[in-house]
Amino acid sequence: MSFKSHRFETSIDVARRQQYHVAQLAGHKRPLTTEEQPLQLRTEKRGHTGLRLKQQPHDELHIEESTPLESARASAHPNRFTASRIHPGPDSAVSAPEGEQPQKNTASTSVPGSSQNPLFSLANSKYGLPATLIHNFATLGVTSIYAWQASCLLARGLLSGERHLVYTAPTGGGKSMVADVLLLKRIIENPTRKAILVLPYVALVQEKLKWMRRIVEGVEKNVPPDEDDQEESKGSMFMRRRHQKLQKQIRVTGFFGGSRTTTTWADTDIAICTIEKANSLLNTAIEECSIGELGVVVLDELHMLDDEHRGYLLELMVTKLLLLQQDIQIVGMSATLSNTEMLAQWMNARFFISTYRPVPIDEYLVYENAIYPAATSRQLFQTASKLTASASLQDSLAPHRNIEPSEYKELTNAATNAMVALAVETASAGYGALVFCGSRNACQVHAATIAEAMPHVEDKEELDQRLDLLAELTSLACGLDPVLQHTIIKGTGFHHAGMTTEERELIAAAYDSGVLKVLIATCSLAAGVNLPARRVIINGARMGRELVGPAMFRQMCGRAGRKGKDDAGETYLICIKADLEAVCDLLDADMPAIESSLVPEKRGLKRALLEAIATGLVSGCEAIKEYVQCTLLYRTLDKKLVYNIMKSALQELADEELLIFEEDEAYKATLLGQAVVASAFAPEDGLFVHEELKRALQAFVMDGDMQVFYMFTPLQVATSTNIDWQIFRNQLDLLDESGLRALQFVGVQPGFVNTMVQSGASLKETTPEQIQKARIYRRAYTAFQLRDLSNEVPLSTIARRYRIPRGTVQTLAQQCHGFAAGIVKFCQRMNWGMMAAVLDHMRDRLEAGARADLLEMAQVAFVKSWTARLLRDNGFRNLHALAEAEPKDLVPVLMMVNPRKTQRNQLYPTETERYAAKLLTKAETIVASANKIWDREMQVQIEE
Numbered sequence: 001m002s003f004k005s006h007r008f009e010t011s012i013d014v015a016r017r018q019q020y021h022v023a024q025l026a027g028h029k030r031p032l033t034t035e036e037q038p039l040q041l042r043t044e045k046r047g048h049t050g051l052r053l054k055q056q057p058h059d060e061l062h063i064e065e066s067t068p069l070e071s072a073r074a075s076a077h078p079n080r081f082t083a084s085r086i087h088p089g090p091d092s093a094v095s096a097p098e099g100e101q102p103q104k105n106t107a108s109t110s111v112p113g114s115s116q117n118p119l120f121s122l123a124n125s126k127y128g129l130p131a132t133l134i135h136n137f138a139t140l141g142v143t144s145i146y147a148w149q150a151s152c153l154l155a156r157g158l159l160s161g162e163r164h165l166v167y168t169a170p171t172g173g174g175k176s177m178v179a180d181v182l183l184l185k186r187i188i189e190n191p192t193r194k195a196i197l198v199l200p201y202v203a204l205v206q207e208k209l210k211w212m213r214r215i216v217e218g219v220e221k222n223v224p225p226d227e228d229d230q231e232e233s234k235g236s237m238f239m240r241r242r243h244q245k246l247q248k249q250i251r252v253t254g255f256f257g258g259s260r261t262t263t264t265w266a267d268t269d270i271a272i273c274t275i276e277k278a279n280s281l282l283n284t285a286i287e288e289c290s291i292g293e294l295g296v297v298v299l300d301e302l303h304m305l306d307d308e309h310r311g312y313l314l315e316l317m318v319t320k321l322l323l324l325q326q327d328i329q330i331v332g333m334s335a336t337l338s339n340t341e342m343l344a345q346w347m348n349a350r351f352f353i354s355t356y357r358p359v360p361i362d363e364y365l366v367y368e369n370a371i372y373p374a375a376t377s378r379q380l381f382q383t384a385s386k387l388t389a390s391a392s393l394q395d396s397l398a399p400h401r402n403i404e405p406s407e408y409k410e411l412t413n414a415a416t417n418a419m420v421a422l423a424v425e426t427a428s429a430g431y432g433a434l435v436f437c438g439s440r441n442a443c444q445v446h447a448a449t450i451a452e453a454m455p456h457v458e459d460k461e462e463l464d465q466r467l468d469l470l471a472e473l474t475s476l477a478c479g480l481d482p483v484l485q486h487t488i489i490k491g492t493g494f495h496h497a498g499m500t501t502e503e504r505e506l507i508a509a510a511y512d513s514g515v516l517k518v519l520i521a522t523c524s525l526a527a528g529v530n531l532p533a534r535r536v537i538i539n540g541a542r543m544g545r546e547l548v549g550p551a552m553f554r555q556m557c558g559r560a561g562r563k564g565k566d567d568a569g570e571t572y573l574i575c576i577k578a579d580l581e582a583v584c585d586l587l588d589a590d591m592p593a594i595e596s597s598l599v600p601e602k603r604g605l606k607r608a609l610l611e612a613i614a615t616g617l618v619s620g621c622e623a624i625k626e627y628v629q630c631t632l633l634y635r636t637l638d639k640k641l642v643y644n645i646m647k648s649a650l651q652e653l654a655d656e657e658l659l660i661f662e663e664d665e666a667y668k669a670t671l672l673g674q675a676v677v678a679s680a681f682a683p684e685d686g687l688f689v690h691e692e693l694k695r696a697l698q699a700f701v702m703d704g705d706m707q708v709f710y711m712f713t714p715l716q717v718a719t720s721t722n723i724d725w726q727i728f729r730n731q732l733d734l735l736d737e738s739g740l741r742a743l744q745f746v747g748v749q750p751g752f753v754n755t756m757v758q759s760g761a762s763l764k765e766t767t768p769e770q771i772q773k774a775r776i777y778r779r780a781y782t783a784f785q786l787r788d789l790s791n792e793v794p795l796s797t798i799a800r801r802y803r804i805p806r807g808t809v810q811t812l813a814q815q816c817h818g819f820a821a822g823i824v825k826f827c828q829r830m831n832w833g834m835m836a837a838v839l840d841h842m843r844d845r846l847e848a849g850a851r852a853d854l855l856e857m858a859q860v861a862f863v864k865s866w867t868a869r870l871l872r873d874n875g876f877r878n879l880h881a882l883a884e885a886e887p888k889d890l891v892p893v894l895m896m897v898n899p900r901k902t903q904r905n906q907l908y909p910t911e912t913e914r915y916a917a918k919l920l921t922k923a924e925t926i927v928a929s930a931n932k933i934w935d936r937e938m939q940v941q942i943e944e
């Protein structure tokens, strides 16, 4: 890793001397506000965004109308302290590592245009792209392509789809663009073929979905003209044309956990999926023999191959594709690959390595209130370790800049002082800063600290936007976080996995649009969300207690300076004394080589074999061997060893009765094996679920719901649940007889829970029996939360009740649907029809997120769980009441569904009218739909 470039003036300094006029985007210039420009509060008329947030007893927040600036006055109390100043160091004294001269970052921000080289134009006939697509790329800022993108695309066999591709380029280097072109070209030119684009996180899938839909707008697939056209009458010609137009459209669908899409593989051209969904799609396509429709698979973030939990799924996908030897192009990319060539050999792909950075990045190390170019870190460490007690480091190695030590006790810690000073400096210059820290708690604490020193905002519009954000956060089901309540108004937010998806989305969008200037996040943001910053500040480079690895570190740094959003970037790694050596190693570290996840420790090969056999991909011993030869494991380990691993995995699967060995030297999946694969469970999870369901079949506690909640509690969520035994005991005490019976039936012993409370011990998980027992208790404990969710207990109440982050409750809420669907599918495949029917009914209830009496109402058009609840609370208690209702009587209730919108519209009479008319039409549809369902139900009753 080289850190050749270091300037002696930061881009923020440069910015201070310049004036830009660009849109307000994260990383873009925003109006300059400094400490010297105090917020001038003026009295304003009541505005629509004026909401005063008032803390009520029991953590409930009350919203009162007030003027925005009044609210700001209330929230934007004077800062408790000011950020320390940062002074330039004696530049000339900054020495570079031996053999290297300090130099300006020479990576050019200007893209060589197509006038310089016609191959840099996407319109060049070599790319064969339709004009609409080229136009769409241009509207999104891509008018010409980078030299590396052109060379990569033009490598033989890629544009024609004959060769696979594996490539790497730095974060923000324009990788996606290459894959997008290859994917789109294949879909456009082969109108019957489909594409799968795989991304590791739901947020990335959603973002890509938006991007892809914009890129394909108006772009048509090359569907050949229908010859019968001429012979058709005019009327049917119109229909046919319409049909053809529809056929030419490129349909993009997102497939991810928690998505409510009803779209199937058949009605999509480009499926943008999480890893799990992509693997299921592929399995179904293989099983249903529709794999021939697949034309291209793009694997973004290919380094996920060695992810501990999900890497094997990626490997499995590639392995299946390689074995199939169909005409399916595989494109894999990542910013953090070191063994690209080996991966390319495995995939029989072309490979490409680019180091091009479209936006220059300056990297610094911050140590004891001084800032050094990252390139001098080793020298810094050597000097610091030789230092005598009386000598000062800064006398021996002059820093690039100095941060004044702070007189405030909150900032006596040099790392905190540096973080605040750097973040405030960025915001004051009108840019966005991303601060990474090691834990969720640290995010909140640091956000509060930085907010105390943030520059006051003078711009009324900006203040209004922050108040709007506060109001939106307040209107969420989980309520407004007390820390955010104080930090948002100061343009500071935080983002971590303990928050709900809605909170994170609002905060991320506010940062992206410049409403928030500083965002403090855990490392998960670096990988999961595409948020750029002018300045990235890494406070400690730790994830929990562990120092982050080089891949994660690069991901964090990669957020600095993104093309299209920024023209420069800076990273500051703040380091404490104890970490200096490790941090130097981190700065110098190479990316780790990607390894197979099918190694025995990760048990991936077992699943790989079961899936391949159950989906009918392979069965005979030779074919199985051939399949194994397509794995990365086979590429990286001794061949003999791999065959031994294969044999023992097959034996285990046979012992567990997931496979049977048939006389003709072939393996076949048992009914159980097929059920496990169809429900997308890992073999171990499938076996566990099977045991539990088998017992439930013998005696199902039907006079209550607790057993079903237990069954629907996702194993993955339960595994990471920490039990608070006192809470467990309280919940057991509150259960009715049926609930207690259900839990005792699955193996929960109240006596054991009591012992755990009294002893204060934690669960032992060494022997298989202990692991099994822990699994049951964790699952039962999580089942209480699922029950509460299903009974409409607010998310924040559940979080408080079980002392867990609200984000964790939401993860449970999101994952239970997929898991429940898996359980139902499992029962169906096992031919346990009755059990499947009972569970399926309860699944509907989970889906509705409401109690059984609301389910009926939720079938009505426009009536989702929240609306159903509001309708019920306002007198429309059931389907019949809705069917009988006067539409105009529903309008006030519908207004309550979105109070903010209603409130806003009230300011403008014409808007109010239009909105009311819209809601009346909606109400009419609701009543008509309720009538239809009611009639149908009556008909069924009469027939019965």
Ligand SMILES: Nc1ncnc2c1ncn2[C@@H]1O[C@H](COP(=O)(O)OP(=O)(O)OP(=O)(O)O)[C@@H](O)[C@H]1O
Pocket: 111, 140, 141, 142, 143, 144, 145, 146, 149, 169, 170, 171, 172, 173, 174, 175, 176, 177, 334, 335, 558, 562, 563, 564
């Ligand atoms: N040739 C180009 N000209 C102008 N902008 C480009 C070009 N190629 C890509 N970009 C823009 O640069 C930004 C980053 O590109 P992209 O997302 O493709 O990078 P990446 O390498 O995939 O990043 P990451 O590693 O974060 O996934 C995007 O806004 C994209 O539109």
